[in-house]
Amino acid sequence: xxxxxxxxxxxxxxxxxxxxxxxxxxxxxxxxxxxxxxxxxxxxxxxxxxxxxxxxxxxxxxxxxxxxxxxxxxxxxxxxxxxxxxxxxxxxxxxxxxxxxxxxxxxxxxxxxxxxxxxxxxxxxxxxxxxxxxxxxxxx
Numbered sequence: 001x002x003x004x005x006x007x008x009x010x011x012x013x014x015x016x017x018x019x020x021x022x023x024x025x026x027x028x029x030x031x032x033x034x035x036x037x038x039x040x041x042x043x044x045x046x047x048x049x050x051x052x053x054x055x056x057x058x059x060x061x062x063x064x065x066x067x068x069x070x071x072x073x074x075x076x077x078x079x080x081x082x083x084x085x086x087x088x089x090x091x092x093x094x095x096x097x098x099x100x101x102x103x104x105x106x107x108x109x110x111x112x113x114x115x116x117x118x119x120x121x122x123x124x125x126x127x128x129x130x131x132x133x134x135x136x137x138x139x140x
Contacts, residue, residue, distance in 0.1 A: 021080040022113050023095055024073040031060040032137055035089040042087055049074040062089070090134055094127050099135050106131050 031039075036046055051061045064071045068078050075084045082088055091098075096112035099105070106128050108115050 019080055020113050021069070021072070021076060022111070023092075023109075024076040024080075024082070025070050027062050027064060027073045029062040029073070029089055029091050030056075031062060031089050031091075032134060035091075036060055038087045039084060039089075042084060090130065094131055094134075097127060097131055099131055 031050065036050075039049065040046055046060065049063055051063050053060060055061075063074045065074050067076070069076065069080060073082075075082055075088070077083050082092075096109040096115060097106055098109045100107045
């Protein structure tokens with residue numbers, strides 16, 4: 001993940017915060033149909049990078065793999081970089097902005113190592129609308 005408004009110059013990117021990839025460890029990222037199509041168009045088979053929907057209450061979810069970095073996202077390289085960064089899931093694009101179902105509103109994920117930094121940022125209305133659309137698409 002990168003800081004909001006930072007510039008991306010490569011196809012494979014690490015978080016701007018000292019090589020952090022914590023959000024890619026033990027990920028539970030749910031995928032939309034658009035995410036699936038975009039990633040499959042890169043030549044990946046969803047049966048390889050997703051958990052079986054029987055394991056995830058009917059949702060497509062990114063699979064974790066064992067690597068030298070731990071139990072990580074299927075697309076995280078051993079160097080801690082996202083190998084599909086330009087085509088990553090929408091949830092990854094707006095992270096650490098997540099939806100809190102208990103309070104029914106967007107929040108900054110407290111598990112993010114840089115939550116304090118992100119809490120100081122002003123998220124644009126478009127980012128919040130994107131998150132709300134993702135949630136509504138998943139639960140229709």
